[in-house]
Amino acid sequence: MALLISSFPGLSSAATGVALHHLLFRQGEWDSSAPTLLSSYVVIFAGLNVLKLGAPEFQNLNTYYVLACHLLGLFSSIIVYRMLFHRLRKFPGPVLAGITSWYANCLSAKKLHKFEEIGRLHRQYGDYVRVGPRELSIANPRALPIIYGHASQTTKGPFYDGAKPYISVHSTRDKRDHARRRKMWDRAFSSKSLRDYEQRVSRYAAQLLSVIADNVGKPIDMSRWFNYYSFDVIGDLIFGKSFDMLITGKDAYMLKTLHKDMQSMGPFLHSMWILEIFKLIPGLNSSLLVYFEWVKEQIENRMKNEPENPDIFTQLEADFRNTKQSKKDQLHFHGEVNVGLVAGSDSTASTLTNLFYELANAPEFTCLLQAEIDSVKERTYQELSQMQLLNAAIDETMRLHPAIPSGMQRLTSQKGVMIDDVYIPGNCLVQIPLYSIFRDERSFAQPNEFIPQRWTDRPDLVKDPSAYAPFGLGPFACAGRQLAYMEIRRITTELLSRYDISLAKDQTREAFYEGQRDSFTVVCGKLQLEFTERGTVKV
Template structure:
């Protein structure tokens, strides 16, 4: 009886409950409609960034850059097109500017800049790895620990690992020479195995098995989501608390937690990057739950920052060398002379090979590992870039893909010309803009390790093999397969490695 009476009260259009629910729904809808309308009117007509040019849709919602990204995951190309249409300062969101100005890199990223990290860096909350720390004082404290982990002495300790995995990569190339090899996969296997060793004290075993490890699959899936929704950050908290949708996310971080717990129990005979982080972590007493989560975040960062970027850079480098036979011959000649004087490679002497570094620099310029650049937030008082004042509390980015191909910064900007870094410095007009590893206090702490890996692999491969695109592999297919997932993700690149013709 009570149940049927309640059902009648709810279902009857004349019942008090029904009428109250109806009025609440109408009032709520009117409120939301009014709020939405006022926000859109403000953004369209009165917003402080309205003097900056850009598509009208960008004024209204952050869904505009999200839709651009969703087209082909090539937001860097979309933004490049916007700069060609609208100029150096382009409004790409309600409170967001893309800035391609010759003075922007120094103004936004140098040690003297008053800009801070933008809200994108909350994406892993509640975990806060070094990369995600927005407070400058806290970042400086944690960065000092990482700097010790990547000091010159520490890098010498890591070098045998780099050599070990380079040898494993070369074994596979030797075993498959003359056959088509998807180097995108194998350079990923290489860089992930190196960084797995330095983070967790053990390889992921991908070079040995030739199969993709769970960590790599999960990470690339996660990075794809970040690439899609990095301009609609309000979606991430919803994603993290929604059952079913968050199942893989929870599984991934649980797996990482297990790896960190296992690494804590290890006493490695050789120091690794995690050794430095763990020592600092254990010195912080009492150890809080937040500190434990941050340690897991840092462990993930070791692998992510050192693997995705290195793998993409190696792949881009060998793509360019396969296309440019004269430059390939020059780097081979330099490497031949090097091995005539050095029976075995070592990181210190490899770093002195100027043409090898030039081809690496040029590959990084044409294919920056973070193509859209990184997000910054202007200080409350705003900043001046050239003759343009950018208001305070504005989200800004320097699009590296666009800046590195700007003829005001580099002559013949779309060409692969390693000599701009050696014998033809006049082709590099504004060297300050070239910052594939960023600059200032937030620059990549693992830069020298990444360069060590690239030099080792490049020197050993060009010493032994000639390189060409495999049958059916076209430059267009490779370039079309590039994806902007914060870090650069690459589709298949199939190459042939054959014994050098002397």
Template sequence: MALNYSVLAGIYGSMLVYRAAFHRLSRFPGPFGARLSNLWITGKSIGKQDKYLVIEDLHKKYGDVVRIGPSELSIVHGAAPDAIHSNRTSCTKGPWYNILHPLESLQMIRVKEAHAVRRKTWDRGFGSKALRDYEPRVAGYTDELIRQIDARLGKPVNVTEWFNNYSFDVMSDLAFGKSFGMLVSGDKKHYFTETLHADMGNVGRFSHLPWLFPIFKATPVVNAENKRFWAFVTSLVEERIKNPPSEPDVFSWLLEEYQALPDPTTQDKLNLQADAHLICVAGSDTTAATLTCLFFELVCHPEAAAHLRTEIDDYFTKTEKPEHLSLSKLEYLQACIDETLRLHPAVPGGVQRLTSPEGLQIGDHHIPGNTIVQIPTHTINRDARFFAEPNEFIPERWTSRKELSMEPSVFAPFSTGRYSCVGKQLGLMELRTVTSQLVRRYNFELAPSQRPDDFVNGKVDAFTLACAPLDVVFTPREQGK
């Protein structure tokens, strides 16, 4: 027994010494603990779940390239987005993308060629014609959201909760052919969303220990809730297959491709379930968080809200009902959305990539091969080298004061390259439709009990951004005011 312990001590001792002093990333600065184990950064992810702020502080202390794990670098450099995410990059997706194995949604595909094949179907599902088909549904759920706010005029409304209900109703309709009914019922505790948010919390906490997820899913008792959740998703998919909707939805395109297979395999069916799950996750959490943060900024910056209201009022003098194509031409509305996405990115920590064996050159930094790299979106979006007054909400930096954006190319809220967000235009449709209608109809301000710092400090990095409660009081607008 003593010999066994001695062997283990020797193995792990040698490994730690190698990581600390002789590893290929040893020349990059960072906390000493991060050199030894991913447990260091995981420890910073547990608790307040404000890892994006921890990473920001590390870059302030150590510079553009920081070692945050034995084989992982966080990079904030003007050349990094193009080098890591463009179509020309040699980088691939990192090991984090295996966490749902054996399920493999579009987002989780690591092989570029396989991703390109599946992406074609998704592109059809989010093309111009498809978006026109979805637009009446988005408008219908927006009307229901307005009815709920009308019923609560003059009282505090937790917009975090209601925007979440809205976005999940839209995406459950487009994924499963039916709404979860969260707007009508006011239910913020639907089984799917509650379990999903719990899972996303764990993803945020343990994203640097991806090997834990297969162990968790294979351990009896511990994996019971995970198995129950995916059984529920499977039932939703099977019900959707048996009951096609009268109008096409996003899932229609995926199902058409699946049913065209001559002999679908078990893996094909698992992937279909994973894609249905992805529609809900990618299209709901991100939209809800962005809407919440946008209205937080508008209530805190009444001059920007007044400017936006003027533009929207002018729009509605010429248009009876909001229409996505014409809304997309409202310059200041888009500027407010962009500025919100800059300050409160939907994925604050960025996404993981793996450098090719030959490595990668970013400015003066050569990144060795087979290194996990990540651009922390929150940090690069608030870097004073790229954006003047980086922590201020100034929509004009995208319109009349473009000199405030010295390097706008680093701003990529929907990512870039082959892995860019396929649902970008649908997300923007929801953002523009809801914002235009609420700004047109209501005045709004923070509830007396709502402190801005409570909202800002309550944001959670659960891979996607999760927002703290935000209580806003809506009152009807008087004509012309």
């Protein structure tokens, strides 16, 4: 063997690359092992240089040449296999997409408007588009229950491993573990719990109303203030205290860090191995380390200050108390708290921002909605939940502007999946772009128009109700959707009962859409609105 390597270093090195691909890398998932693989290459390269010093037959060996030939063999084998022999080779899509996941990363990096780029590919190639070496984007509305529903045989893909070691109900890929964790979240969002949260939500709605009152008739960036509102609410419900952004008018550490990190990680969500390496590199991982140290400090403070009324943290902590409370359990607990902070704030803020953008552009419907609001005697959680036009406006907003526009990643089972007459092979990654699905003419008439009445007295505009699932379907559906509805209904009714709304003079449709960022969840840019007092105010 030594003679072969020393005699034909380039050929033998290339052969090791080909063998490594077929015997190892084609089997299983390797994203989480990226740091180990990189370290192994460094050790082997160093070992070859040491070997040169101790073995005469290797003294003339050019280790850089050997490494280059090995990588050439490895990547050549990968490219040929993905183009000519891969199980997804028959699905249409850009050639580069079938070769490397960097194609999808580049789509994400392009203004962080991945949902638009994916939509463009579907218009070009059809319902099934290969967007990665083993990844399909599926824009067939009938695929929603098959991929995401209760009876689905798919599981979460490697994207969710990016949260390690802070595993939560959102990131766990084990269905039994998810079911166990989901129970505590369901308790946290039970009807009784929501009634207990109502007064606290109203407190922050009142703070936001105070801000609006100080800016009547002036342009105000409501995207910013809706973020403050939703983050202050979730801070109270998890840590027992507000982030005080509605009071100070300044971004808290949590908000600044979340949006900064989401935008920096957004372009790499199709190559999770990159994030695994970044998390271990000093300097590059500093933001992540500091952030979770902050989460830890907030948790410790909350444990020392138990509120009178139970909240979300109460349920999370109760579940943690029932574990061994090992280091691993602690990290998972921190993960649960973190996912509550993120999921319970960002999506609500973006939905509120998009809702008020649509209402400002639909004054006739907004007048109808204000009349419905005026007719409600007591604005309790129960009363607001029964308002038809309000619920229709929220649903229509989430149809046009889903919080997760590019969909959730799933891994098909070994036997694959049938969608109509199309077979999706096993062990493939699939995503359903909700932005495209919810605007599909096969399911919704006039799909790009804001028509809330399609959910009330215009059912003819909804051709296929099953194609609408803004909070997901099946066991992985969002547990906190009723809290989100509560926050949205509360501040919407309080604002519209007092004010008429309009776009500020300099706010354009183009600027609003240009400001949106798809980093798994949508982060909205500026929305400049003007509020003017109504002729009569319902108290």
